[in-house]
Amino acid sequence: MGENGRVGSMDRSTTRWTRPALIECRVCPSRETADLCNVEPGLFSEFEAIRHTLVYRPGQFLFYEGHAVLGLYILCSGRVKLTRTTARGQCRLVGIVDPGQLIEKHTFQDGAVHEVTCEAIEPSQVCVLDRTKYLAFLERHGELAVRLVKLLSRTMGSSLEESDQLAFASARERIAGLLLELANRYGEPAEQGIRIALQLRREELAQMAAMTTETAVRILTALHTKKIIEIHGREITICQADRLARAARRLSSP
Incomplete structure (x- = not known):
């Protein structure tokens, strides 16, 4: 783990990438406040079976706007930025994602495509959930489905409020x-x-x-x-x- 508890580090004398040790879900410092992965200890094994972990260097892209969604991305540590192309073809920064957050909230629908491009701005660890398997996981554990509905509702409300603020x-x-x-x-x-x-x-x-x-x-x-x-x-x-x-x-x- 790098400085300040962040995943990964760069050797400043040689600018050489040092691959970090992966943070396990059971001991992840972001788990208690995470959007999706704050599951009961008894469900850890089942949850870990439907996800895999990736590590990104600063400047690496996690996914691109317009590409098909292959999974649900949760930021475990580090930081990523989200950009979107405007109607005039300009690139606009639309958000910064912090550890524990689901990077995109609309990706549960069938045939979803990424609405933004995601780039790591710090050494970052990302948990990718298989969407189909995660939805089946929710069917077996209804309390987690309720939590997800609340999350999506809060996100929708925040988006509307932000739009109003920008408009006026x-x-x-x-x-x-x-x-x-x-x-x-x-x-x-x-x-x-x-x-x-x-x-x-x-x-x-x-x-x-x-x-x-x-x-x-x-x-x-x-x-x-x-x-x-x-x-x-x-x-x-x-x-x-x-x-x-x-x-x-x-x-x-x-």
């Missing part, structure tokens, strides 16, 4: 809201405030906020000038979270 929020509000979300998920205490540990390119931040890179850079620069955030390369630190929150709620900062 200004560019400044979207950037402010995105920074707060990233700080909530990846924030680390720093001398000046909360440092966002996940470092994204300006282009990627713009894609997540559904705006041009130029607009995102302009807004980030303005927030930096007002000392609401600090920017050092790709590293962003939130210095005044209250002012940033007001910006996200359509209230003018003093």
Whole structure:
């Protein structure tokens, strides 16, 4: 296991890939909060029989948009990003997946195709479930099926809320809201405030906020000038979270 408990590592002196030891489901630190694999100890053997584990280096692709779905992908450790091609042929970053999450939620239907392209941005371990066997597993264990229905319902509600926010929020509000979300998920205490540990390119931040890179850079620069955030390369630190929150709620900062 690599630094900070993440799977895999790179030997910085030689940039040589070090293959990690696999994390077993029984001792996985993400199992308690995982979308699908938090099964009772008595079901471990049955669950493990319908899945296999893969390890990806940063920059490797798990699957591509438009390709047939071959299984259900659960991120065990590491981190992956999801991109989607727009109607104009542009690539847009639509999400970052954290350990324990089901990477795509629509893949239970027959004949499903991937709606996004998935790329590892950290050394990552992925559990792939055979879809047909997993559905049969759910038929035998109804309590897990109920949990899945609740998961899909929450996902649908979150997607609708996100669509509403994008439709009615200004560019400044979207950037402010995105920074707060990233700080909530990846924030680390720093001398000046909360440092966002996940470092994204300006282009990627713009894609997540559904705006041009130029607009995102302009807004980030303005927030930096007002000392609401600090920017050092790709590293962003939130210095005044209250002012940033007001910006996200359509209230003018003093």
